[in-house]
Amino acid sequence: MSGLGRVLAAEPLVDWSWVGDHTDDIWANFWEHLQLTALAVGIGFVIALAMALIAVRWRAAYGPLAAFCAALYSVPSLALFAILLPFVGLGFDNALIALTGYTLLILLRNIVTGLDGVPPAVREAADGMGYERWRRVLRVDLPLATPGIVAGLRIATVTAIGLVTVTALVGEGGFGRFINDGLSRQFSTPIVLGAVLSVALAIACDVMFVLLERLLVPWARVGAPGDPGRRHLVRWSWHRRTADA
């Protein structure tokens, strides 16, 4: 690392002409980064949602499921890549499986917390109105758990975006490819480029989820008179008639 330190001190931090010559790589790595993140969070969400529904239905299952996810979460990424190596080899599958594993704990916890936050009176009213169980979960429980679910997706996505850079070690990596390249050649420009773009992507995704939540949770900003806690950040209104039948 002392060699790299010397290089970083001697040369300008970013060589803009190099950046200009590599726009194709930037796009390719961007798509790879986005693809790995989206697939990892998407697949992780489906698995975590299924686990959360099981945990809410059979409470006893929550402990073991959460413990499994926590164990997965605690395995160092390098070790996880190595463990997966004999089964899927190097490359996309290895990276995706590892990334997906890391999203599970965050998503499971947030979905269960969100579902637990549904007011018992609302649940009882839904049962009393004659909702079948599955329909209540779909039409009442999950919509009301949306803020918790979106919060989980935000954290999981930002975490995944950071971790994608590490998958450069198994031959993937998105913007992590730039960082890996820069480190091996002791050249600062791609390191800075990879780091900045990765952070920018994380921030962009975070903002997107904030907007998504506002779109999905219109009832949280009703702006009732005498209700100063309500948010007024989005001005347009969103009324819809949900069809139940």
Add this chain to the structure above:
Amino acid sequence: MTASPAPTDTSAGDAAIRLERLTKTYPGASRPAVDGLDLTIPRGELVALVGPSGCGKTTTLKMINRLIEPTSGTVWVGGVDIRTQPTHELRRGIGYVIQQAGLFPHRTVGDNIATVPRLLGWERGRVNARVDELADLLRLDRGLLRRYPAALSGGQQQRVGVARALAADPPVLLMDEPYSAVDPIVRAQLQDELVRLQHEVHKTIVFVTHDIDEAIKLADRIAILNIGGILEQVDPPAEMLRAPRNDFVADFLGDDRGIKRLSLMTVGDASLSKGPLVAATASADDARATMAELGYDWVAVCDGHDRLQGWIGAAELDGAATVGELTPKPFLSVVTAGTTLKAALDAVVTSRTRVAMAVDDDGRYLGMLTVDDLAEGVTT
């Protein structure tokens, strides 16, 4: 206002709901929460289940729509054993109102009201027409229909809760302490509205409350439950107040049973005294004679159409030839045939003359109400 004590027809044909040997023992509990309860709820009546905490009133209510499964016994709704149909179908046919209203916070008021019709698969136009109809019935501004429940006051939310329960026009309504979370003023309004509403819709209503005054005000029949779901007495409120079956019921009704009975009767039910009354054209001597005859030091004055004008004290008559020369002082409180005897009692004890003057809707004199007249109403 309340049904007079009539012989109860407990034949199954006339009963909307019949509970038969209904028992619920919660897992791990040493005693049943509800123990062998038999209760028949006639069609179109509002029956209040009342009792202290732990009397199983809410458990009983929830066994009717199977939110709680009985340990043993049978519930008949509309002559059908409720176990013979799928739970969700049973519940769609029974309106359900709970304490915190339990509105769906993620749906607009209109969508909340539309819940059961949509579950039943009504077509869109019919659903929307029904929602508007219910908003009018519950006197909810139609502009509220597109807002979310969080924008509504507690009283409005509770009205929406009732509208939602009535949406598919179920014959039976279950109400679980619906008004206990709202402030007393709004509660009184909601109670009055329920009385009005029931006159229009004639539902069979099972109403759980711990508030005996609420039960007296609303119920056609009160069922008082003791700890462990023991039914102590079922009777119309006036009958129960007149003749509580045992000490438990008497204690639960409170030590002001007589006053509570007065709240169930109106001036129209009472026999009125004649009262010292003269026409404005009467002479001062006539007025003095009337006062002397009935033993008062004041006289009420009416005009040529029997309309009550006020009263004049004995001392003021000195020097006057006729009553009409004097300006009568107005009575502070005048009661009408519809006034409850409780309100009339208040008028009596707060008036200087210790009587309440009763008039009809056109202000014509009907008679006079004294403490003795009121006592007559309580004891008979």
